Amino acid sequence: MTYKTIVAVLSAAEDAGKVTDHALALARRTGGHVIGIHAEIPVVVTLIAPMEYPDPNAVMDLQERAQRQSREVEQAFRSRCERDDISYEWRLFTGTAGYASAGVIDSARGADIVIAGQFDPDVDGPSREDIEDMLYESGRPVYLISNAPSGPAPIERVLLAWNGSRESARAAFDALPFLTSAREVEIFTVDPPENIMQSRDFCGAELAATLARHGIKTTVTSGASDGHSVADALNRRATEIDAGLIVMGAYSHSRLRQRLFGGVTSAMMRNARVPTLMSR
Known part of the structure; x- marks a missing residue:
């Protein structure tokens, strides 16, 4: 692809x-x-x-x-x-x-x-x-x-935002050309849930195994929002690992709700610090 x-x-x-x-x-x-x-x-x-x-x-x-x-x-x-x-x-x-x-x-x-x-x-x-x-x-x-002044440099590190939703799965596979050419891909979950279907410690592990079959080197991490927004957490982590691209699903919640109350998609449209690939 x-x-x-x-x-x-x-x-x-x-x-x-x-x-x-x-x-x-x-x-x-x-x-x-x-x-x-x-x-x-x-x-x-x-x-x-x-x-x-x-x-x-x-x-x-x-x-x-x-x-x-x-x-x-x-x-x-x-x-x-x-x-x-x-x-x-x-x-x-x-x-x-x-x-x-x-x-x-x-x-x-x-x-x-x-x-x-x-x-x-x-x-x-x-x-x-x-x-x-x-x-x-x-x-x-x-x-x-993004509005950052940097030009279209080769993307060596990708931050793949993962929450297990249909939209984040779509984004991950829409971004395969970027993922396969990157040197490192980090699957990152903010405030991963703990439920009977999956432990928070293994959130993103199955996706990592699938991407590994494409020859993509991945790591799986998670972080806490600590009272900040998810968008802030994504931007902060992208800065920490020097990511050249964020990949994320868009509108996991309804578009009307995001327009009325805000959401991760709307916030990243305004404030992403690096280029961001979104899929719905």
Whole structure:
């Protein structure tokens, strides 16, 4: 298994270069094809009162700004792909649905992996809802590039977050190309449960045996949250072992609950310190 079709979600000029660089680095290792996609959202003007009309010049200025951003994103993508002589294509989608549009989701569903920038409220890039829609609706693993300044260095250590859920199992096997090429993989459980089905001391042991049959060197560890969030525990452990990638399942709890009360998935979308591969 390898990643042969790679979708790069290019939301804004500020993150287009970084996302493209990560997609190309992966494509060079796998001989993959990169699809750059950008969703241009047309300006929607809301009228507050019946007699109020939008200034046509202001509307045209906003439209031109959106089109200019699309051109800048496309140029950043194409120039990097041509420089690296990588197989690629460019897709521009226009519509009010943005990254939840049928065309964008269909492009993602036809890929092996989706690469996107981490949600950053200070950058005119994807909103948290954009990333959530891509992850929730595409059925494909989403590789989120952290806001840390480091580039797409080879990944030698992977932290595999494990809680025994369907989502974490899906993530583990979606990430096999990264796991098999890594020097070390740590299966890490936060606050492992103790029940009649499994002792906390053996949480993750069966997964480790399965991965070992793929030739993957693994260790199994666990840690206590100690009153902190699970996301904090994952970030802290990733720093301790100098992991270059976190692999985790997404939305083990309902999406609505996560939006209302927060959750590990939402927290890691905002605050992951290293690139994170999520699957649902």
